[in-house]
Amino acid sequence: MNAFLLAGAIVLPLGIGGWVAFLFQMQHAEFWEFQIRRFDVRESSSPVKGGILFTGSSSIRSWKTLARDMAPLPVVNRGFGGAHISHLTHFARRIIAPCAPRAVVVYAGENDLGWTSRKSPETVLEDFRHFVDLVQAELKVSRVYFISLKLSPPRRGRWDAVRRANNLIEDFARTRAGVTFIDITKAMLNGSGEPRLDLLGWDRFHLSEQGYALWTSIIKPILEHDFQIAA
Numbered sequence: 094m095n096a097f098l099l100a101g102a103i104v105l106p107l108g109i110g111g112w113v114a115f116l117f118q119m120q121h122a123e124f125w126e127f128q129i130r131r132f133d134v135r136e137s138s139s140p141v142k143g144g145i146l147f148t149g150s151s152s153i154r155s156w157k158t159l160a161r162d163m164a165p166l167p168v169v170n171r172g173f174g175g176a177h178i179s180h181l182t183h184f185a186r187r188i189i190a191p192c193a194p195r196a197v198v199v200y201a202g203e204n205d206l207g208w209t210s211r212k213s214p215e216t217v218l219e220d221f222r223h224f225v226d227l228v229q230a231e232l233k234v235s236r237v238y239f240i241s242l243k244l245s246p247p248r249r250g251r252w253d254a255v256r257r258a259n260n261l262i263e264d265f266a267r268t269r270a271g272v273t274f275i276d277i278t279k280a281m282l283n284g285s286g287e288p289r290l291d292l293l294g295w296d297r298f299h300l301s302e303q304g305y306a307l308w309t310s311i312i313k314p315i316l317e318h319d320f321q322i323a324a
Contacts, residue, residue: 122183128173132188141169142193145316149200149240150176155299162309166316169194177205177212178220185227189234195320196236197228198312202262203242206254214258221262225272235271236319240312241278244288246297273319277311 144167147153153172160168171188173180178201181188189197202221205212212220221239228234241259244252259278266274281304283289290297292304300308 122177122180129184129187132171132173141167143167144169144192144194145196145198145320146171146189146192146194147198147200148172148176148181148188150174150204151298152203152243152300153200156305158305162305163313163316166313166320172200175204176201177210178202178217178224179205182220182224182227185224185232189228190232194234196238196316197234198238198240198316199224200240200242202258203245203248203255206242206251206258207248208251214254214261217258218261218265222265225269229271236273237271238273238275238312238315239266240308241274241276243278243281246288246290246293248298273315275312275315277308280307280311 145163146169147156147159148171150172151174153159153170154174156162156170156172159170169192171192173184173188178199181199181201199221202217204210205217205220206214225237228237239262241263242255244255248255259274259276263274263276266272281289281292288297292301292307293299294301294304
């Protein structure tokens, strides 16, 4: 069950007030401890080493075909709930370090700019900068890829903030060694500049099968190219 459905199932009996309170709780890293514990168990029993680690929010967590889509590249999925970028930093030593990946691919920041969050595009950039600092300096992962934030129809009022966050992180990636910005946003729009609904699920937040196929067609060639060079 994705985080959106889980939240609805838990707080629906509490009414609107309970729903809003629950959404605010999801903004704290500690909320996702129940999912991180599952990763702890996996790493202790059969750790995956030296692959490409995908992490981020539910768009990564729900990518059930990731291993098949990226084959023969060795990948591991460590997406969780409605993660913010700061949550990835908070849990990095538990979800990234045990896998000793060659690279980390991130999709996070969209929830940071949701209506219950007070974060700005500048905050998103700063949080991503802190994440990169930790991953490269302490965890010794030289390559970090940032998947650009999509324009989700239910968050239309935040699209300007999403676009600015994308621009800021793209500019940062140009100046930071080992950081690559992967633009999926433009490809998810139709000729009128509106999101292609065939690429989105019923909730218009998450991806459909066609959406993941599009992401694969953009992301996989970049990783294949870079890892051929690094081999």
